[in-house]
Amino acid sequence: MSTLMAWIFDKVINVLIPTNPSDDIDYFQVIKENVKQVAGDYIDQHNMDQLEVYKTDLGYLLQRYYESPVDSTTYPDKNIVANSLSTSIVANRYLVEAGERPESMIIHFSDIASIHILILKDAAETYSSPDVISRWWVDLNDQLAHYIDHGRRLQDDVVDWRNDMMSCDYNEGNKYDTWTVTDQVAQVVDVCTQVHNTHSCDDHCQAYQITMNREVSLFVWDYMGKSLREWEILKIKTSQMAARVTA
Numbered sequence: 001m002s003t004l005m006a007w008i009f010d011k012v013i014n015v016l017i018p019t020n021p022s023d024d025i026d027y028f029q030v031i032k033e034n035v036k037q038v039a040g041d042y043i044d045q046h047n048m049d050q051l052e053v054y055k056t057d058l059g060y061l062l063q064r065y066y067e068s069p070v071d072s073t074t075y076p077d078k079n080i081v082a083n084s085l086s087t088s089i090v091a092n093r094y095l096v097e098a099g100e101r102p103e104s105m106i107i108h109f110s111d112i113a114s115i116h117i118l119i120l121k122d123a124a125e126t127y128s129s130p131d132v133i134s135r136w137w138v139d140l141n142d143q144l145a146h147y148i149d150h151g152r153r154l155q156d157d158v159v160d161w162r163n164d165m166m167s168c169d170y171n172e173g174n175k176y177d178t179w180t181v182t183d184q185v186a187q188v189v190d191v192c193t194q195v196h197n198t199h200s201c202d203d204h205c206q207a208y209q210i211t212m213n214r215e216v217s218l219f220v221w222d223y224m225g226k227s228l229r230e231w232e233i234l235k236i237k238t239s240q241m242a243a244r245v246t247a
Helices: 002-015 027-040 043-065 077-090 104-124 136-164 204-246
Strands: 166-171 175-185 190-193
Touching: 002 043, 002 104, 002 190, 027 104, 027 204, 043 077, 077 104, 077 136, 104 136, 104 204, 136 166, 136 175, 136 204, 166 204, 175 204
Parallel strands: none
Antiparallel strands: 166 175, 175 190
């Protein structure tokens, strides 16, 4: 394992199971606050609570993998622990992929997927040599396909959902007309009033929606898009490696 990879593992493990209580930032509370930027109070609290329980189990499994030897006849080696970790994540990822409010789980999904990919990539590289290509490349390739597909759909769904949570109403009066934007997520009711039969508020709804979509797109890019791009780049390599394994 490279120095950089070891540093990444150490950081992730310390977030999931901090060794020093003073370092125990509330990981899920931080995520929840970030998610509120795009989902407001529309949070899948049940699945978040379940994930908080699973976080500790995942942390200990990750620590076991980090500390396990590459080869051993006495202790579980990285190959065995990687299999346990991968099986565990696949069994529990429904919490981030099949919730009632998937838009509120976008950061959780990205984090869990990134941890899974990290493990599989390290195992694939650890058990490969110039003469032998590990079958972990096949597993990594398959899981990348899954996460890329779900991630793309989740990106689109978040944007569509956010737009569906906004409405615009026009009310024509004798002296004044109004355009009213109602944003259920941001809890905003924004009214533009114009003199009857004038057009000063014609772009009121469109302007609000453009600004909102810009903010949502930036959020999705920061928390999902960047990861997706890295996965897609990695997928090019894993497809080639997996093809060599199965050839």
